[in-house]
Amino acid sequence: MKMYENFTMKDNKILERxxxxxxxxxxxxxxxxxxxxxxxxxxxxxxxxxxxxxxITEKLSEEFKEAIEFLxxxxxxxxxxxxxxxSIMVKIDNFRNCDLDHNFNSDVHxxxxxxxxxxxxxxxxxxxxxxxxxxxxxxxxAIPTQNIGFEESLLACKKKGIGWNLSYFALxxxxxLKASSQGFLPRGNSDMGHDYCYPEEKGILWKEGLxxxxxxxxxxxHDNTVSGIYDLCGNLNEWDTGLRLxxxxxxxxxxxxxxxxxxxxxxxxxxxxxxxxxxxxVMPGCKGSLKYKGxxxxxxxxxxxxxITDANFxxxxxxxxxxxxxAVPDLIKxxxxxxxxxxxxxxxxxxxxxxxxxxxxxxxxxxxxxxxxGVYFTGLTYPRTHNYKLAGFRSVYVKHESE
Numbered sequence: 001m002k003m004y005e006n007f008t009m010k011d012n013k014i015l016e017r018x019x020x021x022x023x024x025x026x027x028x029x030x031x032x033x034x035x036x037x038x039x040x041x042x043x044x045x046x047x048x049x050x051x052x053x054x055x056i057t058e059k060l061s062e063e064f065k066e067a068i069e070f071l072x073x074x075x076x077x078x079x080x081x082x083x084x085x086x087s088i089m090v091k092i093d094n095f096r097n098c099d100l101d102h103n104f105n106s107d108v109h110x111x112x113x114x115x116x117x118x119x120x121x122x123x124x125x126x127x128x129x130x131x132x133x134x135x136x137x138x139x140x141x142a143i144p145t146q147n148i149g150f151e152e153s154l155l156a157c158k159k160k161g162i163g164w165n166l167s168y169f170a171l172x173x174x175x176x177l178k179a180s181s182q183g184f185l186p187r188g189n190s191d192m193g194h195d196y197c198y199p200e201e202k203g204i205l206w207k208e209g210l211x212x213x214x215x216x217x218x219x220x221x222h223d224n225t226v227s228g229i230y231d232l233c234g235n236l237n238e239w240d241t242g243l244r245l246x247x248x249x250x251x252x253x254x255x256x257x258x259x260x261x262x263x264x265x266x267x268x269x270x271x272x273x274x275x276x277x278x279x280x281x282v283m284p285g286c287k288g289s290l291k292y293k294g295x296x297x298x299x300x301x302x303x304x305x306x307x308i309t310d311a312n313f314x315x316x317x318x319x320x321x322x323x324x325x326x327a328v329p330d331l332i333k334x335x336x337x338x339x340x341x342x343x344x345x346x347x348x349x350x351x352x353x354x355x356x357x358x359x360x361x362x363x364x365x366x367x368x369x370x371x372x373x374g375v376y377f378t379g380l381t382y383p384r385t386h387n388y389k390l391a392g393f394r395s396v397y398v399k400h401e402s403e
Contacts, residue, residue: 003301006130007046007140010156015039017141021214022071022226030070035075036362040076042139045086049132053083061086062146072227077125079397082161087138089091089123089397090177090222090229100177101340104330108115111174113255114398122171122256123397127213128238130230140214143206144392146236147164150360150384153239154265160395168242168258169361173336175232176349176375179222185347188220188234190365190373195220195234197348197371203235209367211235222375233349234373236392237362241265244333245380247276248291250337250353251284259398265288267358268385275301281330290332292380293323299353301338302326307355312353317376318344336376349374354381366390 018039018146019026020165028354041064048056065078065087067327078086094112108118128144129136132221136145143369145156157166179185192209195201201219203211214230221228232238242258244251251272257263264271273281274289282289288303294313318339322328332338339346350365359380365373368390382388 006043006132006139011043014043014141015237018042020371021140022217022370025071025226033069034070039062041067042088043137049085053133055087056080056084056086058084061096075227076126077123079215080133081164082107083135085132085135085137087129087395088126088140089138090126090227091121092124092171092229093121093164094119095178097334100181100334104334109174109240109334110255110331111168112172114257114259116255119256119285119341119381119398124167124171124175124229125396126393127394128392129156129395130213131156136393138213138395141204141212143210143230144213144236146210146392147387147389148239148391148393149387150241151162152241152333152387153391154241156393157395160250162261163400164397165259165398165399166241167396168253168256169240169363170242170252170256170335171396172232172240172363172375173334175229177224177334179341180345183345184224185345186220186222186224186228186233186375188231188364188373189216189367190234190369190371192367196369196373198275211367232364232375233377234369236364237366237377237379237388237390238364239391240361240363240378240392242273243380245353245355245362246272246284246292247309247357248353249284250290250292250332252281252335254281256398259396261400275329275331276331277327279331290326290329291355293355294353299351301328301332309356311354311356312381313354314350314379316346317349317351317374317378318342318346320351336378346376347374348372349376349378351377352379352381358383360384362388362391 125138131145189198193205204215293307294310299316363378365377
């Protein structure tokens with residue numbers, strides 16, 4: 001897709017869209033001026049990408065950053081890649097496991113541990129990414145890239161430079177669980193431009209049910225504010241790294257180690273680990289490791305070795321159960337692979353699995369998912385090589401010591 005095809009509107013419409021987006025918080029002249037600056041910087045960035053990225057000056061990126069941070073009280077920022085092209089990002093601070101449930105320990109959630117050290121925060125693309133010149137970018141009111149495979153999604157993030165990567169499943173789980181703990185689950189485009197359960201909520205339709213990024217109401221953001229991450233539920237499924245199902249066995253790249261520059265995500269990588277019922281990590285294939293299996297169309301967590309090859313079985317995330325006698329470690333719950341308890345609000349998010357091969361997560365549901373969509377929706381049914389029509393992606397950024 002050429003750059004100009006990623007945006008459906010003319011320059012004079014951008015200010016109108018941005019003003020509408022921030023309408024609930026522009027209660028003074030300074031904020032109105034900041035909205036105008038954001039619109040100007042979006043226009044400048046688009047023109048720079050269309051003509052020459054060199055035209056996107058450091059001054060433009062800095063003004064863009066200042067305006068975005070002012071309007072979001074510092075919760076959003078603008079981060080350029082190594083070519084100077086900006087993306088709007090949301091800062092997600094770390095938290096402890098016990099912040100989710102008092103029965104958990106006080107360790108920092110695994111999504112914020114990299115190479116054994118806690119990260120203060122992760123920067124997450126505010127919007128589904130579109131690809132320009134082989135790289136993914138986060139802008140509002142854009143047409144997100146779809147019909148993409150895992151490897152291409154990963155490459156579009158890694159090409160942006162040191163610190164950039166594809167969003168990972170542990171982070172999605174952390175964001176979803178924190179939202180639930182605070183009493184809110186984001187909605188989204190799960191029905192051809194509308195939310196299936198709240199049809200009055202809609203985004204700006206492009207075609208075939210897909211809406212422009214960030215064009216829905218604030219209830220489509222992860223924290224029910226305009227400063228949140230948009231479209232974690234619906235519009236497109238997102239490829240996540242750091243998790244896979246291999247012949248039914250649940251395998252992870254531990255913590256946030258998939259963000260390390262040297263991490264190997266390949267099928268035969270030595271970075272993958274299986275999880276035992278006591279929460280310890282072992283090499284894949286160890287006897288007694290935790291697996292998903294199908295039973296009467298539902299997903300069962302088991303440590304049994306008799307997982308039968310089964311294609312595409314699933315249930316609501318909240319309805320996943322454990323085999324009799326299988327202990328469920330806290331880690332599996334903290335990674336969103338098993339309900340914390342029956343009272344926990346998981347919404348309508350569905351979980352699908354396939355035990356016949358290697359399958360990577362596609363999360364969130366898409367514009368055709370209807371009541372199956374949700375922030376907890378994850379399909380472990382497609383291989384990394386599949387260019388799925390309803391798949392997109394989201395980049396993340398973490399500052400490395402080498403920078």
